[in-house]
Amino acid sequence: MKKKSGIETQLQHFAEERSRYSGAVIPPIFQNSLFTFESWEDINRAFDDRVNSYIYTRGNNPTIELAEKKITELAGGERAKLFGSGMAAISAAVLHYLEPGDHIITIKNLYSPTSNLFNKYLKKKMNIEVSQVPGKDIEDFKNAIEKKTKLIYLESPSTAIFGLQNIKAAADLAKAEGIRTVIDNTWATPLFQRPLDMGIDIEVHSCSKYIGGHSDVVAGVIIGAEEDISDIYINEFELLGGKTAPFDAWLLIRSLRTLAMRMMKHQENALEIAYYLEDHPKIKRVNYPGIESHPQFELGKKQMTGYSGLMSFLLNTEDFDEIKSFVNSLDVFRIGVSWGGHESLVFAPAVSYIKELSPEQFDAMGITPGDIRISVGLEDSDDLIHDLDTALKSIT
Numbered sequence: 001m002k003k004k005s006g007i008e009t010q011l012q013h014f015a016e017e018r019s020r021y022s023g024a025v026i027p028p029i030f031q032n033s034l035f036t037f038e039s040w041e042d043i044n045r046a047f048d049d050r051v052n053s054y055i056y057t058r059g060n061n062p063t064i065e066l067a068e069k070k071i072t073e074l075a076g077g078e079r080a081k082l083f084g085s086g087m088a089a090i091s092a093a094v095l096h097y098l099e100p101g102d103h104i105i106t107i108k109n110l111y112s113p114t115s116n117l118f119n120k121y122l123k124k125k126m127n128i129e130v131s132q133v134p135g136k137d138i139e140d141f142k143n144a145i146e147k148k149t150k151l152i153y154l155e156s157p158s159t160a161i162f163g164l165q166n167i168k169a170a171a172d173l174a175k176a177e178g179i180r181t182v183i184d185n186t187w188a189t190p191l192f193q194r195p196l197d198m199g200i201d202i203e204v205h206s207c208s209k210y211i212g213g214h215s216d217v218v219a220g221v222i223i224g225a226e227e228d229i230s231d232i233y234i235n236e237f238e239l240l241g242g243k244t245a246p247f248d249a250w251l252l253i254r255s256l257r258t259l260a261m262r263m264m265k266h267q268e269n270a271l272e273i274a275y276y277l278e279d280h281p282k283i284k285r286v287n288y289p290g291i292e293s294h295p296q297f298e299l300g301k302k303q304m305t306g307y308s309g310l311m312s313f314l315l316n317t318e319d320f321d322e323i324k325s326f327v328n329s330l331d332v333f334r335i336g337v338s339w340g341g342h343e344s345l346v347f348a349p350a351v352s353y354i355k356e357l358s359p360e361q362f363d364a365m366g367i368t369p370g371d372i373r374i375s376v377g378l379e380d381s382d383d384l385i386h387d388l389d390t391a392l393k394s395i396t
């Protein structure tokens with residue numbers, strides 16, 4: 001029997017049909033909007049099996065399909081569909097399971113555009129009711145179930161405060177109640193966390209983060225069972241039209257080749273920095289699931305095999321000028337939103353939240369003005385620590 005290749009081998013070679021492309025080691029980009037057919041019968045056959053045929057690039061395209069096959073293999077699903085952004089992927093997955101008047105249970109500290117999608121858009125347009133629970137305890141979800149609950153939506157670790165949910169317990173609970181489950185697995189990547197194996201129906205990622213990893217692509221993906229993903233393909237994907245570009249899919253194929261190496265380095269750097277910050281007198285708390293002081297460290301160890309590079313910490317000051325001065329003193333860490341790329345970034349949620357939210361809302365999200373989020377990149381960890389050390393000296 002042929003040995004099943006390890007994941008690093010798969011990421012290089014899985015689904016590549018090099019003999020079709022003159023042996024080219026990198027697949028070409030199919031930069032075309034449509035595909036032509038030799039005969040009436042041929043196009044007819046394609047329409048009969050549209051999710052597996054190349055007809056028009058709002059549907060399928062060989063470059064996009066190759067990226068999807070690799071991601072499917074990586075996550076251990078049956079089928080994946082790429083979208084033009086993480087939000088396009090999330091909205092398609094969620095709309096698939098909902099009808100007007102349904103109820104969603106999710107966590108309190110969701111990625112904020114997802115929270116706006118649920119609480120503002122879906123509430124208004126489809127009369128969807130949303131219960132946001134702390135999510136640390138499976139009872140939180142159990143107690144929130146109503147007759148009209150159709151979906152439990154998880155984000156673990158959450159990317160605002162890095163709280164975890166017990167994925168297997170949530171999937172089991174949902175199955176027993178006939179409720180479907182979606183998880184945003186962007187933080188951990190399919191490499192470090194396998195929600196489909198734990199019984200989750202659909203796993204979504206913003207590929208703009210680690211899967212892309214080079215800060216040159218905005219894309220999203222959903223992965224799940226053939227039946228669900230094919231159905232989404234025909235409906236929410238083709239009709240709402242949130243497709244990705246062949247060139248972006250090609251960049252993702254490039255990115256996947258180094259995903260395993262990148263994630264190991266993000267983890268190594270992030271752990272080193274988390275321990276450094278934790279011991280620093282000017283830091284009150286570090287929020288990172290990879291260190292023992294995280295309140296759910298044990299759960300994390302059970303359901304993840306590694307940790308990525310996004311974390312936050314609380315400065316020992318609430319003085320705005322000092323917080324500002326800390327952020328402005330960083331040099332290697334660039335100021336920016338997003339995360340998961342090769343470059344280290346810093347973001348003070350206070351910048352965006354203060355404009356939009358009241359102090360009470362800010363508080364409800366579990367964030368205070370002294371919270372600083374960093375995305376630890378692939379640079380030399382000594383340089384990153386030196387950068388943080390220098391900036392922390394700007395706080396009295």
Ligand SMILES: *Cc1c(COP(=O)(O)O)cnc(C)c1O
Binds near residue numbers: 186205220338
């Ligand atoms: C960035 C992000 C998204 C949205 O992805 P886009 O590609 O920016 O649309 C969704 N979930 C999480 C956790 C994210 O960080």
